[in-house]
Amino acid sequence: xxxxxxxxxxxxxxxxxxxxxxxxxxxxxxxxxxxxxxxxxxxxxxxxxxxxxxxxxxxxxxxxxxxxxxxxxxxxxxxxxxxxxxxxxxxxxxxxxxxxxxxxxxxxxxxxxxxxxxxxxxxxxxxxxxxxxxxxxxxxxxxxxxxxxxxxxxxxxxxxxxxxxxxxxxxxxxxxxxxxxxxxxxxxxxxxxxxxxxxxxxxxxxxxxxxxxxxxxxxxxxxxxxxxxxxxxxxxxxxxxxxxxxxxxxxxxxxxxxxxxxxxxxxxxxxxxxxxxxxxxxxxxxxxxxxxxxxxxxxxxx
Ligand code: HPA
Numbered sequence: 001x002x003x004x005x006x007x008x009x010x011x012x013x014x015x016x017x018x019x020x021x022x023x024x025x026x027x028x029x030x031x032x033x034x035x036x037x038x039x040x041x042x043x044x045x046x047x048x049x050x051x052x053x054x055x056x057x058x059x060x061x062x063x064x065x066x067x068x069x070x071x072x073x074x075x076x077x078x079x080x081x082x083x084x085x086x087x088x089x090x091x092x093x094x095x096x097x098x099x100x101x102x103x104x105x106x107x108x109x110x111x112x113x114x115x116x117x118x119x120x121x122x123x124x125x126x127x128x129x130x131x132x133x134x135x136x137x138x139x140x141x142x143x144x145x146x147x148x149x150x151x152x153x154x155x156x157x158x159x160x161x162x163x164x165x166x167x168x169x170x171x172x173x174x175x176x177x178x179x180x181x182x183x184x185x186x187x188x189x190x191x192x193x194x195x196x197x198x199x200x201x202x203x204x205x206x207x208x209x210x211x212x213x214x215x216x217x218x219x220x221x222x223x224x225x226x227x228x229x230x231x232x233x234x235x236x237x238x239x240x241x242x243x244x245x246x247x248x249x250x251x252x253x254x255x256x257x258x259x260x261x262x263x264x265x266x267x268x269x270x271x272x273x274x275x276x277x278x279x280x281x282x283x284x285x286x287x288x289x290x291x292x293x294x295x296x297x298x299x300x301x302x
Pocket of ligand 1: 113114209243248
């Protein structure tokens with residue numbers, strides 16, 4: 001395994017108040033959830049050995065550890081993007097550290113453009129599945145057997161049992177939740193109307209510039225994934241107006257109440273096994289033996 005990954009996980013383990021059960025990755029403009037973490041320890045990405053730094057407006061680049069409704073959680077507020085010029089191993093580095101810290105489930109969130117014409121800006125969408133249109137894959141190169149298999153299965157990348165749980169939690173919280181397929185691509189230019197028309201025929205409901213690499217890396221590690229997109233704008237050509245990153249940030253501000261409420265209830269449900277989830281939602285992550293060694297004491301307990 002890349003020693004930078006193990007050093008970052010070791011370094012963090014000494015500083016976190018609890019071994020985390022749930023990880024949350026917050027997308028553009030969606031950082032407010034981190035403010036509600038109890039017993040908070042906040043660490044800048046720049047202080048964590050090996051962590052890449054994010055420089056996008058709306059991404060704070062801080063790790064916040066603590067509890068959410070009593071559930072030990074690590075929140076990554078801000079992510080590094082492929083379009084910033086980071087190589088894929090750097091893009092998935094923080095997600096892999098969440099896996100190494102022992103998170104059994106990671107909730108990935110993002111801002112996305114709505115391709116489905118029935119969507120409105122401000123809708124939240126549960127990600128059923130994704131299309132990788134990055135033109136590359138974070139697992140390209142020598143396989144790190146300690147992290148997982150060479151050819152990970154992706155047929156239940158956003159686990160069905162976790163999605164069932166999420167829909168039940170959203171209903172109980174009275175948070176409207178659409179669902180659909182997220183198409184992830186390179187960026188940073190927005191798409192053309194012709195591309196959006198093509199992606200619609202492929203079966204995509206929303207489009208964005210993140211998430212897919214992390215979800216591939218987490219699946220390789222056997223970590224359960226839940227994905228939530230905030231539809232911050234309609235994709236290019238759907239409406240007459242042009243696209244602007246300002247609209248993305250304005251929409252996240254508008255929906256942050258619902259978004260934070262949903263995420264909080266989801267973390268609680270993942271931690272307590274309530275909300276109609278199947279037992280499967282709480283099964284321990286299968287860890288390769290060598291990774292159990294890296295995790296030390298915590299791995300023995302689980
Ligand atoms: N396209 C790509 N990424 C995005 C969009 C979009 O329309 N909105 C927010 N992130």
